[in-house]
Amino acid sequence: MIEEKGILFVLSGPSGVGKGTVRKELFNQATDLKYSISMTTRDIRPGEEDGVDYFYKSREEFENLIKNNQLLEYAKYVNNYYGTPRAYVEEMLEAGYDVFLEIEVQGALQVKENFPEGVFIFLFPPSLEELKNRIINRGTETSELVLNRLKEARNEIEMMDAYDYVVVNDQVELAVEKVQSIIQSEHLKRERIAKQYKQLLEDEL
Amino acid sequence: MIEEKGILFVLSGPSGVGKGTVRKELFNQATDLKYSISMTTRDIRPGEEDGVDYFYKSREEFENLIKNNQLLEYAKYVNNYYGTPRAYVEEMLEAGYDVFLEIEVQGALQVKENFPEGVFIFLFPPSLEELKNRIINRGTETSELVLNRLKEARNEIEMMDAYDYVVVNDQVELAVEKVQSIIQSEHLKRERIAKQYKQLLEDEL
Numbered sequence: 001m002i003e004e005k006g007i008l009f010v011l012s013g014p015s016g017v018g019k020g021t022v023r024k025e026l027f028n029q030a031t032d033l034k035y036s037i038s039m040t041t042r043d044i045r046p047g048e049e050d051g052v053d054y055f056y057k058s059r060e061e062f063e064n065l066i067k068n069n070q071l072l073e074y075a076k077y078v079n080n081y082y083g084t085p086r087a088y089v090e091e092m093l094e095a096g097y098d099v100f101l102e103i104e105v106q107g108a109l110q111v112k113e114n115f116p117e118g119v120f121i122f123l124f125p126p127s128l129e130e131l132k133n134r135i136i137n138r139g140t141e142t143s144e145l146v147l148n149r150l151k152e153a154r155n156e157i158e159m160m161d162a163y164d165y166v167v168v169n170d171q172v173e174l175a176v177e178k179v180q181s182i183i184q185s186e187h188l189k190r191e192r193i194a195k196q197y198k199q200l201l202e203d204e205l
Numbered sequence: 206m207i208e209e210k211g212i213l214f215v216l217s218g219p220s221g222v223g224k225g226t227v228r229k230e231l232f233n234q235a236t237d238l239k240y241s242i243s244m245t246t247r248d249i250r251p252g253e254e255d256g257v258d259y260f261y262k263s264r265e266e267f268e269n270l271i272k273n274n275q276l277l278e279y280a281k282y283v284n285n286y287y288g289t290p291r292a293y294v295e296e297m298l299e300a301g302y303d304v305f306l307e308i309e310v311q312g313a314l315q316v317k318e319n320f321p322e323g324v325f326i327f328l329f330p331p332s333l334e335e336l337k338n339r340i341i342n343r344g345t346e347t348s349e350l351v352l353n354r355l356k357e358a359r360n361e362i363e364m365m366d367a368y369d370y371v372v373v374n375d376q377v378e379l380a381v382e383k384v385q386s387i388i389q390s391e392h393l394k395r396e397r398i399a400k401q402y403k404q405l406l407e408d409e410l
Contacts, residue, residue, distance in 0.1 A: 122395065165393045181389040188370045188383055190327065 006093040007186055008115060010101045012108035013123030018169045023102040025176045034092045036101040042080040055085060073110035105159050112162050119186050122163040126170040211298040212391055213320060215306045217313035218328030223374045227328060228307040230381045239297045241306040247285040260290060278315035310364050317367050324391050327368040331375040
């Protein structure tokens with residue numbers, strides 16, 4: 001087998017779409033996948049472990065990491081920072097593990113900027129399916145409500161453009177199966193594998 | 206569900222790699238896939254059916270199709286033409302079916318030129334795996350033979366560059382599973398789906 005670096009997979013989508021459920025079911029099945037551990041400035045709580053639940057840092061340490069572009073993304077909630085440390089992700093990838101990051105849309109767009117070689121999966125709410133059906137059926141329901149939902153859909157679609165794949169979360173099992181096929185097929189992409197083959201040959205010749 | 210056009214998948218690779226075996230096993234599993242029916246100028250044989258085994262054409266008809274760029278690829282063997290008619294493939298794709306084409310490398314490169322939106326899968330011989338192992342182990346076997354095999358590998362790798370995916374055919378079942386994951390994930394690509402979503406919304410607004 002050729003030695004391959006891992007791939008960063010980023011699962012995102014609008015809030016309420018079921019990212020956490022899909023991620024949990026995926027990790028039940030894909031035991032080789034490494035979950036990206038977040039970093040935070042909030043206090044460690046009883047039962048939590050540094051480097052397992054979070055990496056716990058002081059505000060000063062965290063702000064230094066921000067300054068040095070050592071976070072793939074970060075945000076502030078209730079006066080505390082939360083973010084994704086670049087170092088942990090890169091170590092896991094170098095060791096050959098795929099890393100999986102489940103995150104809301106704004107964070108995913110930050111990751112995309114800092115780590116464009118990641119694979120970005122947009123989890124789509126099945127409610128747009130319903131919306132589409134309404135549009136397709138062209139009934140009498142073209143009210144203000146439908147127009148608002150269309151605008152919402154438009155905003156979601158704008159964000160979709162930054163992503164590589166779109167998975168509709170109509171059934172968790174199906175969504176997980178689709179994410180699995182994305183993970184597998186990404187490893188089969190010629191531009192990843194050919195480089196490795198060539199490297200091996202060039203090293204020798 | 207949004208209405209989606211089918212995708213043309215082209216499986217190719219060096220002769221002897223096991224393309225036919227992988228294709229047969231794939232069709233045992235993936236019953237929605239349409240196999241691309243070839244066109245030929247050779248005589249129909251007892252038991253064969255026009256439009257099932259081949260589309261049978263006269264030499265004149267075939268040469269007209271070549272002139273009008275109606276073949277995705279063609280070649281001449283033993284004084285007869287064989288080729289892939291564009292019309293059949295496009296009809297199936299329009300009807301929403303994925304079309305699968307199993308073909309040798311030269312033909313695949315022609316298809317790529319005439320139908321670049323296809324998905325091209327290179328089936329890789331496990332013998333390069335062995336070759337790589339030899340290279341990796343850096344033993345005493347760096348004879349002329351190994352150098353020749355390396356050159357062969359280099360040629361194969363040059364051709365790989367025209368492909369989207371590389372699947373090593375070490376075990377047929379594994380290779381088929383990988384091809385299946387490619388078929389599934391290609392349908393999840395944002396650039397395919399987002400366009401459909403947008404089209405639907407734009408038609409209405």
